[in-house]
Amino acid sequence: MTAAGPAAAAAYIDIADICKSYSSAHGEPTVALGRVSLQIERGSFVSIVGPSGCGKSTLLQIVAGLLAPTSGQTRLNARPVTEPPAEFVYVFQQYTRSLFPWKTVERNVAYGLEVRGRLSRSEIDRRARDFIALVKLSGFERHYPWQLSGGMQQRVAIARALACGPDVLLMDEPFSSVDSLTRVGLQELLLRLWKELGFTVVFVTHDTDEAIYLSTRVVALSKPPASVAMDLPIDLPRPRDQIATRELPAYLAYRHRILAQLFADEGLQRAAPAGSA
Amino acid sequence: MARFSGRWLGFALIAALLALWEIASVLKWVDTFTVPRMSSVATTIWDLLRSGVLPREAGASLWRMFAGYAIGVVSGIAVGMLMGSFRPVYYLLEPLTEILRPIPSPAYVPLAILFLGIDDEMKVFMIAFASFFPVLLNTYSGVRSVDPVQLGTASTFGARGMKLLWQVVLPSAAPYIFTGMRISLAVALIVMVISEMVAASNGIGYFILAAERGFKVREMYAGIVTLGALGYGMNRLFLAIEARMLAWHHGFTQQQKP
Numbered sequence: 001m002t003a004a005g006p007a008a009a010a011a012y013i014d015i016a017d018i019c020k021s022y023s024s025a026h027g028e029p030t031v032a033l034g035r036v037s038l039q040i041e042r043g044s045f046v047s048i049v050g051p052s053g054c055g056k057s058t059l060l061q062i063v064a065g066l067l068a069p070t071s072g073q074t075r076l077n078a079r080p081v082t083e084p085p086a087e088f089v090y091v092f093q094q095y096t097r098s099l100f101p102w103k104t105v106e107r108n109v110a111y112g113l114e115v116r117g118r119l120s121r122s123e124i125d126r127r128a129r130d131f132i133a134l135v136k137l138s139g140f141e142r143h144y145p146w147q148l149s150g151g152m153q154q155r156v157a158i159a160r161a162l163a164c165g166p167d168v169l170l171m172d173e174p175f176s177s178v179d180s181l182t183r184v185g186l187q188e189l190l191l192r193l194w195k196e197l198g199f200t201v202v203f204v205t206h207d208t209d210e211a212i213y214l215s216t217r218v219v220a221l222s223k224p225p226a227s228v229a230m231d232l233p234i235d236l237p238r239p240r241d242q243i244a245t246r247e248l249p250a251y252l253a254y255r256h257r258i259l260a261q262l263f264a265d266e267g268l269q270r271a272a273p274a275g276s277a
Numbered sequence: 278m279a280r281f282s283g284r285w286l287g288f289a290l291i292a293a294l295l296a297l298w299e300i301a302s303v304l305k306w307v308d309t310f311t312v313p314r315m316s317s318v319a320t321t322i323w324d325l326l327r328s329g330v331l332p333r334e335a336g337a338s339l340w341r342m343f344a345g346y347a348i349g350v351v352s353g354i355a356v357g358m359l360m361g362s363f364r365p366v367y368y369l370l371e372p373l374t375e376i377l378r379p380i381p382s383p384a385y386v387p388l389a390i391l392f393l394g395i396d397d398e399m400k401v402f403m404i405a406f407a408s409f410f411p412v413l414l415n416t417y418s419g420v421r422s423v424d425p426v427q428l429g430t431a432s433t434f435g436a437r438g439m440k441l442l443w444q445v446v447l448p449s450a451a452p453y454i455f456t457g458m459r460i461s462l463a464v465a466l467i468v469m470v471i472s473e474m475v476a477a478s479n480g481i482g483y484f485i486l487a488a489e490r491g492f493k494v495r496e497m498y499a500g501i502v503t504l505g506a507l508g509y510g511m512n513r514l515f516l517a518i519e520a521r522m523l524a525w526h527h528g529f530t531q532q533q534k535p
Contacts, residue, residue: 066429083432090433097426101529102448112434115444144525146532164434 010078011039012200013063013168018072019225020058032058034225035072040202042167045194047203047211049258050221050229051266056204057093057172059226063202064090064170076168086116089166093173095153099145105132105156106141112164131159135189151182155189162193168200176206184242187214191240208262212254213240220258222265230261313495321495322502330484331503338480339507341397342469345404349465350458352405353412357457358442360413361420361450374413382407382468386475395476400469407468408461412454419453420446452526455519462515466508481507 020033032055040046050056061067063074065084074081076088084090089112092098099108110128113119119127132138135155145153154174161169175183191214194201205211211218212234220230234254236245245251263270295315301307302314325331360367382403393399423446431445447454473482485500520527 061429064433066432084435086435088433090429092426092430094426096533097424098430100427100430100445100448102451102525111444115431115434115436115440144528146525146529 010075012042012077013038013040013202014075014078015039015059015063016073016075018059018062018074019070020055020062020067021070031225033062033069034227036221036227038219038228038231040200043198043200044216045201045203045214046217046219047205047215048219048221049205049208049211049262050226051223051262052206054221054224055226056206056221059221060090060170060172060202060204064088066090087167088170089161089164089168091157091161091169091171091174093176095150095157095174095177096146099153099156099160101144101146103144104141105137105143105145105148108145108156109160109163112160116164127163128159131163132156134162134193135159149182150178151186154178154186158186158190158193162197162199166199168202171201171203173205174203175210183210188242190214195239208255208258209246212236212251212258213242213245218254218258220261229265230258232258311494313498318495318498318502322499325496325499331499334479334481334484334500335503335507338469338473338482341400341472341480342404342465344397345401345469346408346461346465348401348405349408349461350412353409353457353461354416354447354454356409357413357416357454358420358446358450361417362442362446367417374410378410378414382464383471383475386472389472390476400472400477400480403472404465404468408465411460411464412457415453415457415460416450419450422453423449452523455523459512459515459519462511463508466504466511470504 015036015038018033018036019031021029021031023029036059038046048056048059058067062069063081065074065081065088076085079085081088100111103111106125106128109131110124113124113127129138129141132141135158137152137155137159140148140152145156148156157174175186178186187210190201201214203211203214208218215234218230218232218234219228220232221227222229232254236248236251236254298312299315302309302312322331356370360370385406386403389399389403393402427445427449428441431441436444469480470482470485473480474486477483481500481504485497485504488494488496488500
């Protein structure tokens with residue numbers, strides 16, 4: 001991890017005043033995102049949480065260059081992002097739809113490398129097999145994605161994303177459609193790879209616990225038109241432990257603050273008023 | 278696919294109908310001139326096969342058919358991909374295709390003869406033109422129904438333009454394209470026969486018409502039976518190729534079902 005020098009004014013990823021509105025057939029346009037600004041440091045693990053439908057995924061797609069903002073700009077190293085940059089790879093929530101069903105596991109993992117076309121065929125194949133091994137799927141190279149379980153498919157998607165050596169992984173609720181034990185396994189896998197490979201993660205989730213557990217920083221968005229409602233650095237010891245970390249007082253304090261913010265935003269009534277927030 | 282245990286039923290029906298044909302002819306339930314005995318037609322087919330007449334006529338027909346079919350399919354896929362991918366191309370070509378498509382193929386035979394004469398160019402053109410539309414429409418639908426998540430995935434890895442079309446859109450649309458190709462195969466066979474009946478000096482269509490005009494009724498039946506066999510064989514071949522190329526699709530759709 002290279003810390004940005006104090007003189008460097010520009011952040012690594014600078015999300016500046018992003019607005020996104022959708023025009024409806026009649027009436028006023030729907031404003032999904034209203035001026036979201038966020039600076040993300042290189043090597044950090046930033047989670048974005050918020051009520052469902054608040055535009056978390058929309059924001060991530062705009063950052064990825066997959067969707068154009070209505071106004072505002074994302075800059076990577078001070079360079080505006082207008083189309084998906086080579087440094088970013090986006091991991092979709094719907095792994096069953098994002099993996100190509102006509103390609104085997106190995107060809108899916110090799111896909112990003114093939115598109116970029118900088119390596120020879122044999123190097124691509126070797127690298128694909130290395131990353132399949134890294135996500136513990138050796139022996140499944142010739143299987144098709146639809147022959148695998150949900151958790152295995154998402155591991156294929158992660159291997160494919162990482163095989164082309166991205167600097168930033170943009171993940172849209174990647175673990176939300178697997179069962180909770182599989183999710184724990186995927187969280188550990190992601191943390192291990194993040195530590196080993198040193199990429200930056202921007203992670204969208206609706207699961208506050210997942211966000212705190214994984215991240216160096218949690219950003220909460222408000223209801224639409226969404227803006228940054230809370231920006232919380234997470235200072236918990238690493239390596240994190242699925243049981244012990246989640247029992248730390250500091251962990252529970254973070255959880256309290258983020259949930260209180262989300263509940264207040266949703267206007268949820270709490271059964272026993274805690275007295276203070 | 279039909280269940281295996283009952284497959285013999287269909288063949289038994291064919292055998293029964295052939296037997297009925299033979300009996301009807303032997304017992305003179307029908308006019309034996311217009312409906313000769315099935316066994317004599319079979320003998321005629323055998324003789325025509327051995328003398329090389331049928332293979333020669335079938336060869337001429339198949340060559341035309343596949344030349345036209347190949348041209349129609351390739352251009353149908355190409356134009357369908359363009360129409361599906363680029364809105365302006367769609368707006369440009371959609372009205373034209375919708376006007377041309379409903380015209381039955383035989384209606385433009387005279388036009389084709391006027392411009393291309395009565396040789397193979399005319400027949401190949403006719404077959405290509407008729408095969409073009411089913412492939413075009415299905416390719417277009419296939420391209421329009423490519424999953425946006427797949428397109429997003431491809432573009433996050435940096436795929437653009439031709440790479441995107443070739444590596445993602447084409448394979449994703451392949452099940453639709455094959456549907457169009459199967460329809461076109463049947464259409465190509467029909468148009469092949471029609472064009473050969475209108476103007477040709479060889480080919481199965483010509484052979485059937487010439488046999489009928491020369492009162493060689495058994496040969497006429499032989500030609501029709503040959504067409505049936507060709508159509509059946511081509512369809513089986515097509516299905517085998519499709520099953521191989523789209524094996525992933527069958528597995529995928531099976532898996533998607535709860």
